[in-house]
Amino acid sequence: MITSMTPQSTDKPSDHVPVAKPYLWGREKEYLCAALDEGWISSHGRFLDEFEKRFSEIVGVRYALSASSGTAALHLALDALQVREGDEVIVPDFTMMAPVFAVIYCGAKPVPVDVDATWTLDPERIEEAITPRTRGIIAVHTYGHPARMDVISEIARRRGLFVLEDAAESHGAEVFGRQVGTFGDAAVYSFYANKIVTTGEGGILVTNRQDIHNRAAAKKNMCFGPSAEARFDHTDVGFNYRMTNLQAAVGVAQLEYFDAAVKQKIEIADCYRRELADIGGLQMPPSAPWARNVYWVFGILIDKAFGCDRDTLERELASAAIETRRFFVPVHQQRWMSMEHRAIPIASDLSRRGLYLPSFIGMGEGTIRRIADAIRRIGAR
Numbered sequence: 001m002i003t004s005m006t007p008q009s010t011d012k013p014s015d016h017v018p019v020a021k022p023y024l025w026g027r028e029k030e031y032l033c034a035a036l037d038e039g040w041i042s043s044h045g046r047f048l049d050e051f052e053k054r055f056s057e058i059v060g061v062r063y064a065l066s067a068s069s070g071t072a073a074l075h076l077a078l079d080a081l082q083v084r085e086g087d088e089v090i091v092p093d094f095t096m097m098a099p100v101f102a103v104i105y106c107g108a109k110p111v112p113v114d115v116d117a118t119w120t121l122d123p124e125r126i127e128e129a130i131t132p133r134t135r136g137i138i139a140v141h142t143y144g145h146p147a148r149m150d151v152i153s154e155i156a157r158r159r160g161l162f163v164l165e166d167a168a169e170s171h172g173a174e175v176f177g178r179q180v181g182t183f184g185d186a187a188v189y190s191f192y193a194n195k196i197v198t199t200g201e202g203g204i205l206v207t208n209r210q211d212i213h214n215r216a217a218a219k220k221n222m223c224f225g226p227s228a229e230a231r232f233d234h235t236d237v238g239f240n241y242r243m244t245n246l247q248a249a250v251g252v253a254q255l256e257y258f259d260a261a262v263k264q265k266i267e268i269a270d271c272y273r274r275e276l277a278d279i280g281g282l283q284m285p286p287s288a289p290w291a292r293n294v295y296w297v298f299g300i301l302i303d304k305a306f307g308c309d310r311d312t313l314e315r316e317l318a319s320a321a322i323e324t325r326r327f328f329v330p331v332h333q334q335r336w337m338s339m340e341h342r343a344i345p346i347a348s349d350l351s352r353r354g355l356y357l358p359s360f361i362g363m364g365e366g367t368i369r370r371i372a373d374a375i376r377r378i379g380a381r
């Protein structure tokens, strides 16, 4: 049972079903209006303070620094970890590209490593990619499934590398009962409109390391000088990566329902698993015994045994007014990545056969059943 059925449920058989949409739990408008009424519409204000404090408490880390986007938070994190030109950073080959771009913003080289059956960085492939130039590892918790952080952290510790967690798709995911975002030297989250909690656009950098927090806080806000008199004597080259109090007002309202949001995502996934169970030729998303997958999206792989290939299924669902998304194109296949081709088979295979289905808070069981029925019909043709 999906616990909170809402008026937003799209259960009419003819309705267009989007692949994602934001869900507003209730207080967003109230807090946003308060921020407007109080006149704090830019990058200072009580909602920003509250948002950062609440988020650090939810994850269980000392510092949380809001940012204008998840991508900005990634850039700040790598900059604070002092990634520079000539450095190499290990990234999963199968990922959303923001963490890879952030490595490139720093002038460093992303080194893609294949993923494993969890669709996240394969710890067994990391060591062969380490060179004297390697500075760190970015672990991405893709589609809601956490990377194997205990093992990755141990490799990093042994080899003297940093670990940055990209938890943009995995608010509340866990490894052996411990929340993601607490394993690495730092972690980032995104609050884009399709993420599990949203501020419209926005991101955050969390860490227990004061040095990382302080460096990132300065860079985020232009590296202004340390006093009023010295304000325009900048201490370094800074960025403007600030979140606004208006975004944070929406975020504070969203965080009141953090647990409920994560729970709904998991319930949607459970419902899909039940409804799709009798259809042959489909592979369900990973769920390792040590992991709490929060199912940011519900991704499936289309096997040969299914009645048609991924692209046909995508097209047929679209004509049934059901929107889906293909999986990521691997890093090593991106046109701007010039690299000698090692075989990266799993990421390549996921990219060819993967499709994710609509998943948004407020989605009714009827909609999931309708999607499953459409898939069953298309496969049987």
Ligand SMILES: *Cc1c(COP(=O)(O)O)cnc(C)c1O
Pocket (backbone or CB within 6 Å): 069, 070, 071, 072, 096, 098, 099, 140, 166, 168, 169, 189, 190, 191, 192, 201, 202, 203
């Ligand atoms: C969404 C996302 C980001 C980027 O977040 P933005 O807020 O859109 O900049 C980074 N990493 C991953 C894995 C994401 O899914």
